[in-house]
Amino acid sequence: MISIPPREYFGKMTEGWLRAEQRGQSSERFYKIANIVVRLQFAGTPLPDLLAPPFAHLELTAKPAQIHQTIRIWDASTTGINMPAAPCGKADFTARGEFRGFHDGRFHAAYQPLSRTLSVFDSERAITVICISDVHQMPSYERAVPFRPVLGWIMPRHDCQLVHAASVGTANGGVLIVGHGGAGKSNTATGSLIDGLSFVSDDFCAVSKNPEPAVHSLYGTCRTHENDWANLPYPKSNPEDPPAEKSLHYLQSYFPGRIVSGFPLLAMLLPRKTGIGLPNLDPAPPASAIVQMSSQSAAMLPDAGGEVLTRLSGMLRNLPSYYLNLGTTPQHIPSLIRGLIEDLTNDRRGTSNVT
């Protein structure tokens, strides 16, 4: 049961942020994420260095005339301003991080226990306030995808949907790579990037349709096992990551110009481990990818519901879909994807010439 009205709780968060802003060194940066102009306001010296790099490829150099969303973040450990007490009892925390009964249509809230991060969003004023207990203790897999619950709330308000998918492509367009953890999304995306394709995402991105389907980059990061990265001429972004864990890499510094903000979406791929032969493609029903992404959203995104399935179905149901049979020679996957993009681009040009 919620012990304080959401509006009041948001007020407490705003008060905390203002006090933190006075105490800590504050700064702001601007980004265009999925065509949404986002202002990040930081209170606490270490925050920009640790949380801004994933968005480096989307940063705007000048203050924009119009700001769609503001995200205010403070670090409790360096500012000395603690997050407010929980607004509910322990029985009201859900696996996705929401507090049962808090979301009232206007306010959203979520707590990420691993990074001890509290986010509260006022959808009417388009302002989010976030408190992180200690940003230095934030695990690398959360630093790779900062503010994910918040972007999950924001995107539908701008006709986009956050999805758990990788995406790579060329100037003509790209593919969405859909699958559960371990299916081969990250390796396919980073392998394609290294081979010369443009990169939008290895884990989370956004999709939209206006009027054609498109994919948008959220994070210019990837996480790989050390062995996958060891033979590449790039240093680890976080040398302190324990060897057993995946390492976090900020890709913009290694591949300038190839970490792009997005492109038209031409197809969806569902990786399949076959363990035999060359990589190849088989037609797949678009529904498989759409329902997988909807299911993942239901599991991961606070306050996500059945509307995700409806939204994704409306955006992506006419997109060609293929099983990507991974085979035993991953080095051939990028050229397979490149060839598919070329074929689909030619098909579209042929269709538009006819019409």
Next chain:
Amino acid sequence: MNLSDRFRLNEKSIAYEMFDGEVLAVNLETGTYFSLPEVGAHIWSCLLSGMSIGQTAQALTEIYDAPLVDLEKETSNFVSKMRGENLIIPADHVGDAPPVPPTTIGVKKAFNPPEMAIYNDMQDLLLLDPIHEVDEAGWPVLKPGGNQAAEN
């Protein structure tokens, strides 16, 4: 289960879409998703339009080349399966709108028993350690080595 039993969508937990004659449903509480192609999709549509099990089987005789008694048995079994997966719940009230039967076709199709594919990819994400402890401010404290959501 009786032929007169009627059901409705378990709206609290289930979202679904129809794709080219296939029903895809997601359980929003467990992340499990379901595919009901062809015959299963027809049964789904009939039930959710307000038909009873018996009326659904009768409607299927317009489409499939099979005796009514067989269709009643298969429909009943499939409805039990849907019920077991919490996709549907008993309908307490039958609306006034007339049931909408599937479109009648010229040549009846061969009947294959309805199928339901179940995907549990998301189970690992949702099988998190329950919150056992909170700190003095009421925030959850995770035990070291506990499950970690969405790490991939």
